Amino acid sequence: MRGRRLTFAMEAIGGVRAGGSSPAGFVDPGAQRSDIADAQRQGVERQGVVYWCAAGHSYCVTFAADASVPATWECRCGLPAGQDPDHPPVVAEPAVYRTPLEYLHERRSDADLDTILDEALQAVAAARRRDPTGRQ
Numbered sequence: 001m002r003g004r005r006l007t008f009a010m011e012a013i014g015g016v017r018a019g020g021s022s023p024a025g026f027v028d029p030g031a032q033r034s035d036i037a038d039a040q041r042q043g044v045e046r047q048g049v050v051y052w053c054a055a056g057h058s059y060c061v062t063f064a065a066d067a068s069v070p071a072t073w074e075c076r077c078g079l080p081a082g083q084d085p086d087h088p089p090v091v092a093e094p095a096v097y098r099t100p101l102e103y104l105h106e107r108r109s110d111a112d113l114d115t116i117l118d119e120a121l122q123a124v125a126a127a128r129r130r131d132p133t134g135r136q
């Protein structure tokens with residue numbers, strides 16, 4: 001796994017992931033190499049950490065060698081990205097808003113709802129027969 005991961009890292013620094021799944025222009029290999037080369041010229045020890053998002057993007061983030069590397073990093077597409085190419089972070093689905101009627105349809109069948117509606121209409125009709133003015 002480590003050898004494969006290193007291969008992925010080298011490819012990501014080069015701007016192309018195995019299979020060419022990185023969108024064109026998403027990773028600028030020249031800029032990555034330039035950043036690392038600049039850091040090396042300045043005598044600053046750096047490390048390149050490759051992140052993968054669920055959309056298949058991969059990119060390298062450069063950190064100081066002694067920095068604590070975050071487990072996840074936000075991809076440029078907005079998804080969270082992790083360091084395991086086979087298991088990128090999964091985005092939790094936002095809570096889906098449902099109307100009270102949709103909740104009711106989850107609990108009752110259409111036949112049940114028709115029966116309940118008929119009973120309610122009969123109760124209203126009976127109340128109106130008792131007091132046609134609507135005052136009860």
Ligand SMILES: [Zn+2]
Nearest residue numbers: 053057075077
């Ligand atoms: Zn992405």
